Amino acid sequence: MNQPEWLDESIPEAHPQYAEQAQARQDQLTKPPGSLGRLEEIAIQLAGLQQTAHPVVDPVQITLFAGDHGIAKDGVSAFDPVVTLQMMENFSNGGAAICVMSEEIGAELEVVDVGTRWQGAVPRAVRDERIAPGTANMRRQPAMTDEQFGAALTSGARAVDRAIEKNGTRVFIAGEMGIANTTAAAAVVGALLNKAAPGLVGPGTGHDASGVRRKAQAVDDTLALHRDQLGGAAALAAPWEAGRRVGGLELAAMTGAYIRCAQRGVVIVLDGFISGAAALLAERLRPGCRGWMILGHNSAEPGHHRIVAALGGRPLLEFNMRLGEGSGAATAVPLMRMACAIHNRMATFAEAGVTPEGQG
Numbered sequence: 001m002n003q004p005e006w007l008d009e010s011i012p013e014a015h016p017q018y019a020e021q022a023q024a025r026q027d028q029l030t031k032p033p034g035s036l037g038r039l040e041e042i043a044i045q046l047a048g049l050q051q052t053a054h055p056v057v058d059p060v061q062i063t064l065f066a067g068d069h070g071i072a073k074d075g076v077s078a079f080d081p082v083v084t085l086q087m088m089e090n091f092s093n094g095g096a097a098i099c100v101m102s103e104e105i106g107a108e109l110e111v112v113d114v115g116t117r118w119q120g121a122v123p124r125a126v127r128d129e130r131i132a133p134g135t136a137n138m139r140r141q142p143a144m145t146d147e148q149f150g151a152a153l154t155s156g157a158r159a160v161d162r163a164i165e166k167n168g169t170r171v172f173i174a175g176e177m178g179i180a181n182t183t184a185a186a187a188v189v190g191a192l193l194n195k196a197a198p199g200l201v202g203p204g205t206g207h208d209a210s211g212v213r214r215k216a217q218a219v220d221d222t223l224a225l226h227r228d229q230l231g232g233a234a235a236l237a238a239p240w241e242a243g244r245r246v247g248g249l250e251l252a253a254m255t256g257a258y259i260r261c262a263q264r265g266v267v268i269v270l271d272g273f274i275s276g277a278a279a280l281l282a283e284r285l286r287p288g289c290r291g292w293m294i295l296g297h298n299s300a301e302p303g304h305h306r307i308v309a310a311l312g313g314r315p316l317l318e319f320n321m322r323l324g325e326g327s328g329a330a331t332a333v334p335l336m337r338m339a340c341a342i343h344n345r346m347a348t349f350a351e352a353g354v355t356p357e358g359q360g
């Protein structure tokens with residue numbers, strides 16, 4: 001299989017010396033050391049990644065990738081797949097949650113259709129990069145061909161390049177829309193971690209218990225088929241095969257975007273369950289991506305904590321959100337801005353004439 005060439009580009013690492021300097025500055029600011037908790041950690045992490053004494057969050061780019069899923073026909077979502085198409089109109093008209101959120105936080109929003117079943121021209125404000133009219137049903141055959149998977153990765157990577165060129169993006173958020181994509185995400189995580197469906201699947205858009213059981217069966221059937229075809233679980237844990245056989249076009253585009261962010265030194269804020277699955281896939285495809293990721297929030301989708309455990313680290317927010325679209329990541333942005341403002345603008349003990357030593 002021919003993997004896209006850009007995938008081989010190297011990924012820079014954080015510079016400990018900048019993180020150490022940032023830590024030293026935090027300890028000189030007019031507050032008890034450590035008293036701003038994770039706000040301090042965020043600023044220190046960003047300073048190390050951005051190799052600067054003055055970490056920044058802006059410009060923030062949000063790019064939402066949309067795609068349809070063959071397995072949606074099997075009743076794995078509480079909603080009909082036509083909602084993916086209807087939501088494309090809604091994104092185009094500025095009515096979706098992520099549209100309001102991106103406006104509210106002053107972030108640029110782009111919506112890229114990498115594979116919906118939309119007939120004819122896509123809605124006005126949506127960028128048309130359709131690779132296929134949805135994935136094939138992964139319960140019966142690979143969701144994507146090698147070429148389609150590679151093209152979806154590349155579409156995500158190009159979205160990052162485009163954003164950097166347009167606005168000098170420093171923080172990137174990938175969102176998604178695709179009815180049934182929590183099923184695809186669960187299958188990707190099951191394949192990569194060699195886990196069975198129970199514990200990975202959850203209500204998604206709002207299934208009841210019998211819906212969740214149907215979904216778990218779909219994921220287990222899917223994993224069994226591909227493990228069989230490849231001759232074992234280890235072969236399906238190989239990230240290229242996992243990503244193309246049981247993933248989604250939008251999930252692959254997110255994966256490509258994350259890898260590209262890491263290659264280009266752009267900080268990633270992860271969203272929820274689908275974003276987490278794409279992040280895990282990115283790290284498995286190109287180790288080193290994880291260093292560029294900040295976990296935005298803990299999704300209420302029950303399997304999300306397994307992704308968090310596999311990635312390592314602790315999400316910033318516990319907000320009981322389970323929407324996707326990039327919404328959890330967007331919600332974390334104001335806190336990250338606050339962290340940088342404190343780091344960059346607070347007075348030190350020396351500047352303010354405040355006595356730094358404790359009383360012993």
Ligand SMILES: Cc1cc2ncn([C@H]3O[C@H](COP(=O)(O)O)[C@@H](O)[C@H]3O)c2cc1C
Pocket residue numbers: 076077078079083087176177178179180181182183203204205206323324325
């Ligand atoms: C109106 C609406 C807007 C959404 N925006 C994001 N999602 C979220 O729900 C879908 C995944 O859940 P499942 O796997 O259960 O289908 C994805 O489209 C995800 O982005 C939405 C879902 C709905 C119904």
Ligand SMILES: O=C(O)c1cccnc1
Pocket residue numbers: 182204205271272273274275299300301321322323324325
């Ligand atoms: O956590 C998410 O991203 C999520 C959960 C349920 C449905 N859609 C998205």
